[in-house]
Amino acid sequence: MRIKKVIANSYGEALSRVKSELGENAMVLSTRSIKFNKDQGASECSSLVEITAALDNDPHQETVAVAEETSNEKRWMSVDKGGEIRELRSMIASLLTQTDKAKSMGLNETLLPVYEKLIGRGVDDRVAARMFETIHERGQREEGNPFIGENHLAEVMKGAVKCDGPIRLESAGPKVVALVGPTGAGKTTTIAKLAARFALQQKKKVALISLDTYRMGAWEQLESYGELMQVPVFLAADRNEFSRIIQEHQDKDVILVDTMGKSHRDLDYCKRLKQVLEAAPQVEIHLVQSATAQESVVSECFKQFAPLGIDRVLFTKLDEAVDFGLLFNCSVRYQIPFSYFTTGQSVPEDIEVAAQDKVIRLIFN
Numbered sequence: 563m564r565i566k567k568v569i570a571n572s573y574g575e576a577l578s579r580v581k582s583e584l585g586e587n588a589m590v591l592s593t594r595s596i597k598f599n600k601d602q603g604a605s606e607c608s609s610l611v612e613i614t615a616a617l618d619n620d621p622h623q624e625t626v627a628v629a630e631e632t633s634n635e636k637r638w639m640s641v642d643k644g645g646e647i648r649e650l651r652s653m654i655a656s657l658l659t660q661t662d663k664a665k666s667m668g669l670n671e672t673l674l675p676v677y678e679k680l681i682g683r684g685v686d687d688r689v690a691a692r693m694f695e696t697i698h699e700r701g702q703r704e705e706g707n708p709f710i711g712e713n714h715l716a717e718v719m720k721g722a723v724k725c726d727g728p729i730r731l732e733s734a735g736p737k738v739v740a741l742v743g744p745t746g747a748g749k750t751t752t753i754a755k756l757a758a759r760f761a762l763q764q765k766k767k768v769a770l771i772s773l774d775t776y777r778m779g780a781w782e783q784l785e786s787y788g789e790l791m792q793v794p795v796f797l798a799a800d801r802n803e804f805s806r807i808i809q810e811h812q813d814k815d816v817i818l819v820d821t822m823g824k825s826h827r828d829l830d831y832c833k834r835l836k837q838v839l840e841a842a843p844q845v846e847i848h849l850v851q852s853a854t855a856q857e858s859v860v861s862e863c864f865k866q867f868a869p870l871g872i873d874r875v876l877f878t879k880l881d882e883a884v885d886f887g888l889l890f891n892c893s894v895r896y897q898i899p900f901s902y903f904t905t906g907q908s909v910p911e912d913i914e915v916a917a918q919d920k921v922i923r924l925i926f927n
């Protein structure tokens with residue numbers, strides 16, 4: 563098997579070079595676009611297309627060609643020399659699945675760059691595939707309305723983003739909202755922003771409860787926000803204290819609960835947190851995640867916090883994130899509506915109600 567990587571100005575040009583170098587039987591393993599500034603310091607961006615393709619032929623050549631192309635695969639050459647190339651084949655098989663999927667979605671030269679753009683922005687390939695399949699099916703149903711490009715896709719994707727507006731207050735009794743999530747995600751800062759929204763802008767009666775009994779610093783952080791906004795702040799060390807504080811503040815419109823900065827890897831943590839939170843009749847749980855976090859860490863958090871019953875997802879640090887496919891992947895995979903996005907460290911201004919449009923704009927722009 564020979565593997566060739568080709569970089570060209572357009573997908574068409576790259577493909578024709580692949581064909582001229584490897585022949586008509588070459589299989590495209592992956593494509594990606596590479597963005598760069600035309601001039602140093604210039605804001606204008608240009609992009610190139612990179613295609614990695616393979617041609618199945620003499621097994622002896624396989625390892626040699628692989629070693630020539632990428633440094634990562636050099637280790638395969640020493641393992642496989644003159645023999646089995648199982649590992650490489652399985653890697654290629656997984657890549658081919660993606661290519662096959664792309665083919666089954668009917669991606670032509672116009673659509674493939676759109677697909678590549680989504681992948682480049684962090685949209686998971688299976689999630690992207692689902693979107694293209696939807697469009698394909700819709701195109702077949704609605705004759706004379708074929709999929710024409712990015713705009714149509716963006717519209718379909720927008721429909722797949724779940725948002726449920728701001729926290730809705732109850733007419734009787736306080737609305738209790740707990741922010742849970744990994745350490746450093748931005749829970750305490752976001753509580754302060756929400757408290758300001760309700761107390762200062764909407765003139766609602768607000769109380770804050772901290773379950774953060776592990777780090778004194780965190781409690782002080784919330785307390786000083788409370789002082790600033792003239793909102794009472796309480797520390798609940800256990801289930802009984804939490805229940806008592808809630809009972810004593812039935813006159814409030816909203817009670818915001820900050821949770822402890824314990825690692826989500828602590829398996830007992832969610833169990834203990836659940837026991838405490840269940841002491842209040844109805845707590846709305848918002849899972850706070852940073853938009854800059856690795857997708858694998860975010861997935862792990864969804865799993866770890868699921869036993870609490872996640873009602874909403876709140877993404878922080880949109881100002882620091884580079885790709886926003888993560889937000890879309892989470893929306894499609896977990897089907898839990900977003901509540902708010904936070905966009906900076908400033909309290910109270912850097913928070914907004916999550917909106918479908920915003921997610922789509924962030925991905926496509």
Ligand SMILES: Nc1nc2c(ncn2[C@@H]2O[C@H](COP(=O)(O)OP(=O)(O)O)[C@@H](O)[C@H]2O)c(=O)[nH]1
Pocket residue numbers: 743744745746747748749750751752823878879880881882904905906907912
């Ligand atoms: N850039 C940026 N930083 C944020 C945002 N939200 C929180 N932070 C910062 O993230 C850090 C951790 O926030 P904190 O609220 O203490 O996280 P917690 O451990 O989940 O309570 C702090 O330095 C915050 O200022 C945001 O939207 N954008």
Ligand SMILES: [Mg+2]
Pocket residue numbers: 749750751774780820821823
């Ligand atoms: Mg905190």
